[in-house]
Amino acid sequence: MSSLSKKRLVLFASGSGSNVENIVRYFEGHEHITIAAVLTNKSDAKVLTRCKKLKVSGLYFNNHAFLEEGCLLDVLKGIAPDLIVLAGFLLKIPEYFISNFPDKVINIHPALLPKYGGKGMYGSNVHRAVKNNGEKETGITIHYVNENYDEGTIIHQSKTPLEPHDSVEDIAQKVHELEFEHFPKVIEQLLS
DSSP, rough: OOOSSSEEEEEEEESSHHHHHHHHHHTTSSSEEEEEEEEEEEOOOEHHHHHHHHHHHHEEOOHHHHHHSHHHHHHHHHHSSSEEESSSSSSOHHHHHHHSSOOOOOEEEESTTTOOOOOOOHHHHHHHHHHHHHEEEEEEEEEOOOOOOOOOEEEEEEEOOOOHHHHHHHHHHHHHHHHHHHHHHHHHHOOO
């Protein structure tokens, strides 16, 4: 299958890009899916360094390009993604973006939604809240993105048990393992 007929995946990230690297490696040499680009809103994001190492196009955009309909949208329409994946991307997605890519934008959240979602609930903020509430389990939620934080239709959830002695870092590690195991597989299923 030529690269032109493969399904095109665009990844968005704001940080180190460990999930991006995991996804890129999963789809290396994939018969039907290719990583078209990785986009970030932070010029110093470590994900750009990972992109160089992985030989994947990494593009930086500023907040104006993101919030105003036009520039970034034109870039994305040129790429023509079959799926847009938020892999540690922290900005709220504007309505114009969602309406131009209906049912094509997904996110991964480090908790079992609807618990621990919403503005400010990402990374260690989520894990700390889970720990402070004495939860017996946590997990990941992969969901479609809509105009509200963490309220889109759920595609997949995976759980992991927690022990009372688990630290915030222990919880983060357990969730990260679930992300690495399930996120690429769910993306592959969505593009099949």
